Amino acid sequence: MGEEWTRITPFPLDTNPLKVEVIVVLQFPIHRIENNLVITKSEDIWSYYRVFENTVGINEQEALENLVYRLEKLAWQLSGFLEIDYKILPVPVDIEARISKLQNQYEGKYASVGSYYAERLRDILIEEAKDTVEYKFFIGIKLERKENEGDNILGTTIRSLKGLNRYVQRLSGYNGIDGELLNQYRESEESAFATLSSYLPATRAKKEELHYLLRHFFTRGMKNERENDESISSLTEGILHQSDAGFIRIQQLEDESYCAFLPVTEFPVDMNGRAWSYFFQELGFPVEVHIRTHYKEKKDDYSETNKIKRRFRDQDSQLLQANEDEDSLINAGRTLLHELENDIKNQGKPLLRTYTHFVVWGMTKSECRSRVTRLKRAFKDRGVEVLQPLADQLLLFHQSIPGADIVAPDWEQILTPESFSDSLFSLTRKVGNTVGFYLGKDITSPGETVENSPFLVFYHPFLGQLGLKGSKYSSPHVTISGPTGMGKSFLLKDILLNAIFFGAKILMTDPKNEVEKKFKATIGEEQSPFADLIESFNYITFSSDKRDAGKLDPLTFLEGEEAHDTAVAILEYLAELQSQERNIKTAIYKGVRHVLTTERKPGLLKVVKYLQSSEDKEVQNVGDLLYEVGTNGVAKLMFSNGDVSGISLKEQVNILQIQNLTLPEDGEKPATRDEHIAVALMIPLAKFATKFARDDSQTKITIFEEAWMLTNTGQGHKLIKEMLRTGRSLRSAVYIVTQSTVDYNRADVKEGIGTKFSFKAKTIEEAGNIIEFLGIEDNKENRELLKNLSEGQCVMEDIYGRTAKIQIDVPFNEWKDAFNTKEEDKGRRETEEAFI
Structure with missing residues (x-):
């Protein structure tokens, strides 16, 4: 056994008899843990x-x-x-523990369906x-x-x-x-x-x-x-x-x-x-x-720098003998060493x-x-x-x-x-909530995708108002913004279905009239938990048919000053009055007040008739215009003689849909009469939703799809501010789905929003607006990130003020099919991609 075989090691290397094994015995260090x-x-x-x-x-x-x-x-x-x-x-x-805690919070009519999907989610996430x-x-x-x-x-x-x-x-x-x-x-x-x-x-x-x-x-x-x-x-x-x-x-x-x-x-x-x-x-x-x-002490640190200096001198000597140029790294190290030596000597670093x-x-x-x-x-x-x-x-x-x-x-x-x-000790990546439903993945770093990112994002829709420790916002309200086709509606429907498992009552406005059609097109004839869920929703469809006339007449479902102000706002907007036309505005005010105080069953058509009977020719003309508007097409939803029956919201999920509505271009002001009427309809629709939200007997979510249309009217913007201000005390969350954040990028509005989801920005200017809205650093990297977001990707700011780029990921195929709002491609996608 030669000396070259001798080795001190804490474990036997192998069973070779020629090697000498020396076992180092280490004593376990802890005697006791006290607090x-x-x-x-x-x-x-x-x-x-x-x-x-x-x-x-x-x-x-x-x-x-x-x-x-x-x-x-x-x-x-x-x-x-x-x-x-x-x-x-x-x-x-611990996926199992989190899903279990989530299931314990489910209640009401859909709790069992929620548990069914929670168990499916648990199995998927445990594996993935x-x-x-x-x-x-x-x-x-x-x-x-x-x-x-x-x-x-x-x-x-x-x-x-x-x-x-x-x-x-x-x-x-x-x-x-x-x-x-x-x-x-x-x-x-x-x-x-x-x-x-x-x-x-x-x-x-x-x-x-x-x-x-x-x-x-x-x-x-x-x-x-x-x-x-x-x-x-x-x-x-x-x-x-x-x-x-x-x-x-x-x-x-x-x-x-x-x-x-x-x-x-x-x-x-x-x-x-x-x-x-x-x-x-x-x-x-x-x-x-x-x-x-x-x-160690300062003298020991100073001694350490002297050792390194000697090494540099040795390296210099070797370079000189080899007739080689000095390495740039060595030169940089020498400069840093000199600075360090001064810091130790003069500052005690x-x-x-x-x-x-x-x-x-x-x-x-x-x-x-x-x-x-x-x-x-x-x-x-x-x-x-x-x-x-x-x-x-x-x-x-x-x-x-x-x-x-x-x-x-x-x-x-x-x-x-x-x-x-530079270690960045204590820095981590986290966004969303600890316990909640699975929303997707954090893909902030370059190259990350939903397939390779290890960062799960969970979201709970009813934590914002609790004033949690460390939270920046104490609000349940949410904004979802971005252009068409990038995933706003997809995310919204994912949140909607998960929210109902908590027993929340839902009212959703659907100006595109697509939710019921898309949902029911995916369920087929076989019964399933998903089919039962979709079929149980209360789809309230408004059309231009005579049977639906007056269903959104504010004088039939509002009272007092609120009824008066809403009726005035609708009539003035439809009449497209200018600021100098005070005589007509005065007539409208008087007409609404007259109908409210004299009629047992007030309605906007009765106000129109009041205007038509005016001795002022200009007022008569406006009355005639409003009569034509209010008795034809989809606008008749807002006009009645007061004899319409109310809308029932007895179900847990209620979706208000308007057929044949001609919407303005994304984020644009209305350019045609039909588009103008579409925007006007949003005023009573929002008021109806506000009335729903004021019931504080249970937790509620009010969803405004295409909410950007509301901000085209002063009344609409006022309504949203009111709901954001009072929602927390009324146990009511407001979800604003809009093309652009520009109308909500005001301190008095955005501070009332707890969670924000921002999809792709179409322009650099819009990217700058989103950056300001989210409160993130305005730099080239963030502007480029927002401009280059792909479908299903968005920037999320949670109630703690944390931001991340996330990819929405729905784990259930039947949900994905129901949320997809794209036109059926009839094989065109496969044809195009076949030769890539």
């Missing part, structure tokens, strides 16, 4: 904190720079604690999103003990006796912690929490969170189930094997997984934009991160001696190996070198445990506070 404190067996105490996730909007450079600044300052300020433990834990999204995780962030700080006895001989003797006493207690099986010992660390813990909280939103970690963290180490890739007694021994149950170099196999009773620890071996000179503890979240599989930082390693796992070694390869390649593209060591896997496993000593010192990398801040 957020980890007490080690060497009586060191670490305090752990849960850092809340930070998010930045799309291309929000200013917000990103703010996070970098805070991380830099934090790294600087924590130097007083000598040793810090940063952890990023990927927590699996099995590796989906949410990242949680923790920071552990090694506390300093405040000595009370002084540094004299007597104090040293007393501490020695106490230490001996605790040693005897441990031998006897006593697990208690000396209260005085904890008191000696209290001041340090409070200082640590205050320092951390000054730069990052954080809270003291719960004991349950630390238990979960600890249990996770022994169940990576498997179900993390805590034992009932939650003792340290039960949390750390598991057998670790390292029979395969570079991997650890974790064995539980009925399951096993493979994991690999990958330390960083080299960071680039320029760390700007590397996002080295953030970007991997896009990879589609879980990645765990452990960053240990160790601080600390150096962070870091030990960073990433952890990936898989249910098979092959899966784990594939993920290792992908992770290494991804980091290499960013100039960061990571290695899969053959012999240090168990050492790195041990080093990742809270409170453990650094036992793999070979992987030390020295960082400055600036280079550490």
